[in-house]
Structures are given as C-alpha cells and as structure tokens.
Amino acid sequence: MMQIQHLNKSFESKQVLHDISFTGQTGHVIGLVGANGAGKTTLMKAILGLISAQGKITIDGHPSSFDHHEILKEVGALIEYPSIYPFMSGRDHLKLFAKGPNQSQRIQSVINDLHLTHYIDRPAKKYSLGMKQKLGIAMAILNNPKLVILDEPMNGLDPQANKELRLLIKSKSQTGTTFLISSHILSELQKIADELLILDHGQLIQETTMKDLLAASVHYLILSTDQDELARQVLKAAGYQVLNDPHLKLQIPPKFNLEPILKELTKHHITVLDIQHQDGGLEDSVLKLLHQDQVLTEAAK
Numbered sequence: 250m251m252q253i254q255h256l257n258k259s260f261e262s263k264q265v266l267h268d269i270s271f272t273g274q275t276g277h278v279i280g281l282v283g284a285n286g287a288g289k290t291t292l293m294k295a296i297l298g299l300i301s302a303q304g305k306i307t308i309d310g311h312p313s314s315f316d317h318h319e320i321l322k323e324v325g326a327l328i329e330y331p332s333i334y335p336f337m338s339g340r341d342h343l344k345l346f347a348k349g350p351n352q353s354q355r356i357q358s359v360i361n362d363l364h365l366t367h368y369i370d371r372p373a374k375k376y377s378l379g380m381k382q383k384l385g386i387a388m389a390i391l392n393n394p395k396l397v398i399l400d401e402p403m404n405g406l407d408p409q410a411n412k413e414l415r416l417l418i419k420s421k422s423q424t425g426t427t428f429l430i431s432s433h434i435l436s437e438l439q440k441i442a443d444e445l446l447i448l449d450h451g452q453l454i455q456e457t458t459m460k461d462l463l464a465a466s467v468h469y470l471i472l473s474t475d476q477d478e479l480a481r482q483v484l485k486a487a488g489y490q491v492l493n494d495p496h497l498k499l500q501i502p503p504k505f506n507l508e509p510i511l512k513e514l515t516k517h518h519i520t521v522l523d524i525q526h527q528d529g530g531l532e533d534s535v536l537k538l539l540h541q542d543q544v545l546t547e548a549a550k
C-alpha cells in the first residue's frame with residue numbers, strides 16, 4: 250500500500266530525515282515512534298505531500314510527491330492539530346469533508362463509531378481538547394480512505410475514548426485500511442500496531458514486527474519470599490541478574506526455567522510466597538534500542 254524509498258529532508262542546512270525507506274502492507278497498522286524531534290511529523294508531512302522532500306513515495310502503486318499527489322485523495326490524515334472552524338458544529342465539519350456517495354450514512358456511522366453523538370451539533374469552539382481530537386480523527390476516516398495517517402491520535406483522549414479508537418482502528422484495518430500512527434503512548438501502540446518503525450535523529454533505526462520486538466523484550470521475575478534480603482544475596486551469588494529494586498526483581502531471558510531458582514532458595518530454607526512474571530513491554534524495548542543507537546553514534550564520533 251505504501252512504499253517509501255530513500256526519503257531525505259532538510260530544513261535549510263539541517264537534515265531531519267536521513268535516507269528513510271520502508272514498506273507498509275495493506276491492512277497493517279504501522280506504529281511510528283521516536284523521541285521529541287526525531288522526525289515523525291516531518292516524515293508524515295512528507296508522505297502527505299505537505300512538505301517537499303527528496304526520495305520516492307508510492308501509495309497504492311501510484312507515485313506521490315509535493316507537486317503530484319492525485320493519490321492523496323485516497324489518504325486520510327490528522328497531523329498535529331485538527332483544522333477546526335470554531336463557529337461550525339462537528340456535524341457541519343463532517344458534511345464539509347464528506348466526498349462521494351452515501352455521505353449522510355457515513356457521517357452517522359463515524360459519529361456512532363467514535364461516540365460523538367452528544368456534542369456533534371454544538372459549535373466546535375465549545376469542544377474540549379479530546380472532543381476536537383475525536384472530530385479530527387472522524388474527519389480523517391470519514392471517506393473510507395485506503396491509507397490513514399494519524400500523528401499522536403491519542404493526544405487528549407481519556408481511557409474510554411482510547412479504547413474506542415483502538416477498536417475502530419482494528420476493525421478498519423481488518424477490512425483493508427492501512428494505518429501509519431505516531432504515538433508517545435507506547436502501551437497504546439503496543440495494543441494495535443502490527444509493525445513498528447523506530448526513528449532516532451531522523452534515521453530509521455529499526456523496522457520490525459511488534460511480535461518480534463516483544464519476543465526479544467526484557468522479561469522480569471518478581472519474587473516474594475519469607476526472607477527477601479537473604480534470597481537477594483543467594484540469587485546474586487548464584488549468578489542471577491538481581492535488579493536494584495525495592496522488590497526482589499530478576500531480569501530473565503524470554504524462555505526461562507524457574508526450577509533452578511526454586512531449588513537454590515529451598516537449599517537455603519527460603520520459602521517462596523509469590524512469583525510474578527512481567528515483560529518489559531514496548532517501552533522497555535524501544536528505550537533499549539534508542540539507547541543502543543545512542544551508544545553506537547557516540548562510538549562513531
């Protein structure tokens with residue numbers, strides 16, 4: 250659905266995107282993560298032809314660029330803040346944006362999907378940040394685009410609205426819509442993204458499936474015993490990676506056998522009261538990759 254090849258972008262002398270290439274499969278949800286200023290919004294703007302950039306962008310088999318972007322009719326987007334007219338109602342915004350057949354039906358269905366009913370007929374100037382955000386998302390998906398690009402869509406949304414958005418993205422992707430979504434809320438992204446692009450200082454340092462990334466993520470074991478301090482010493486002496494944490498917390502590999510730990514503790518007459526397994530999740534994995542990249546960059550200097 251989307252192919253990006255050797256994309257470079259500079260603002261005056263500052264290069265902010267460095268040779269970015271990736272492919273987005275039809276119906277996949279692609280998460281875009283990176284620190285503040287990593288280049289996420291710039292990349293999205295370049296794909297949307299909002300800024301000029303060097304490189305090749307192909308959407309649904311059609312080339313797209315700053316000067317030639319016919320195919321962008323098939324793309325819905327919410328970048329930074331939604332463009333909202335304060336004196337128009339949400340419904341009038343949707344009417345203004347609607348294209349093609351069955352407009353009223355599509356407007357009503359997006360209102361229902363995003364639970365906008367109770368304020369959609371009020372002027373938008375009375376909307377909260379989250380309400381505006383939801384209206385912006387509604388405008389992006391209203392015309393059933395093949396590709397939807399959302400920059401920080403979870404901004405300002407409460408947990409219920411986040412969940413509704415997640416369900417909507419999942420159901421749309423299952424019917425073939427491709428999503429490119431940037432977010433700092435990695436726990437939310439973890440729940441919806443099939444793939445992940447990690448940007449660091451304008452470089453794509455990792456393109457991976459969520460499954461692979463999480464499989465390689467850090468895992469922890471949190472033990473509760475009748476003698477935690479002794480258990481800590483025993484496990485450290487036995488070579489386990491015991492963390493400096495108020496809890497008795499061990500870092501373990503993804504596939505791990507518990508038996509030797511229990512044997513070691515029993516040998517020292519320590520009783521285990523509780524065991525919890527915790528995976529580091531997306532946040533840990535992304536931070537680890539960004540840290541590795543920083544170390545490599547420093548070493549190359």
Ligand SMILES: Nc1ncnc2c1ncn2[C@@H]1O[C@H](COP(=O)(O)OP(=O)(O)OP(=O)(O)O)[C@@H](O)[C@H]1O
Nearest residue numbers: 260261263265283284285286287288289290291292
């Ligand atoms: N119009 C512009 N003119 C000059 N520099 C810009 C412009 N837009 C962005 N930049 C610079 O490009 C870099 C990438 O910015 P961008 O907004 O793409 O980052 P981001 O990853 O989206 O960050 P955030 O998570 O904070 O939104 C930053 O150093 C920013 O200062």
